[in-house]
Amino acid sequence: MTFPSELPRDYLLTVLTEECAEVIQAITKCQRFGFDFYKEDYGLNRDVLAQEVGDALGVIDALLPFLDGRIIEQARSQKIARVLRWKKIKENIDAK
Numbered sequence: 527m528t529f530p531s532e533l534p535r536d537y538l539l540t541v542l543t544e545e546c547a548e549v550i551q552a553i554t555k556c557q558r559f560g561f562d563f564y565k566e567d568y569g570l571n572r573d574v575l576a577q578e579v580g581d582a583l584g585v586i587d588a589l590l591p592f593l594d595g596r597i598i599e600q601a602r603s604q605k606i607a608r609v610l611r612w613k614k615i616k617e618n619i620d621a622k
């Protein structure tokens with residue numbers, strides 16, 4: 527995939543910041559009102575979240591040429607294992 531060269535790194539970082547904020551907002555709507563809650567002027571929460579995740583991933587795709595792909599792939603492949611490890615730590619803390 528090629529991206530237009532008129533999108534410089536710092537501009538993409540700003541756009542990604544905005545998109546991450548929109549993902550956060552969509553997540554909190556799911557948490558507050560439910561994954562399947564629909565509001566006329568907003569839409570279905572799960573679909574809005576999917577749209578915002580897609581927006582963020584699109585900007586991340588455009589940022590990839592500026593980032594070390596080996597670090598990304600290592601972090602990506604290990605993330606769920608880290609989440610599981612911290613979930614167990616949290617469960618042990620809560621059990622005390």
Ligand SMILES: [Mg+2]
Pocket residue numbers: 545548577578581582
């Ligand atoms: Mg967006």
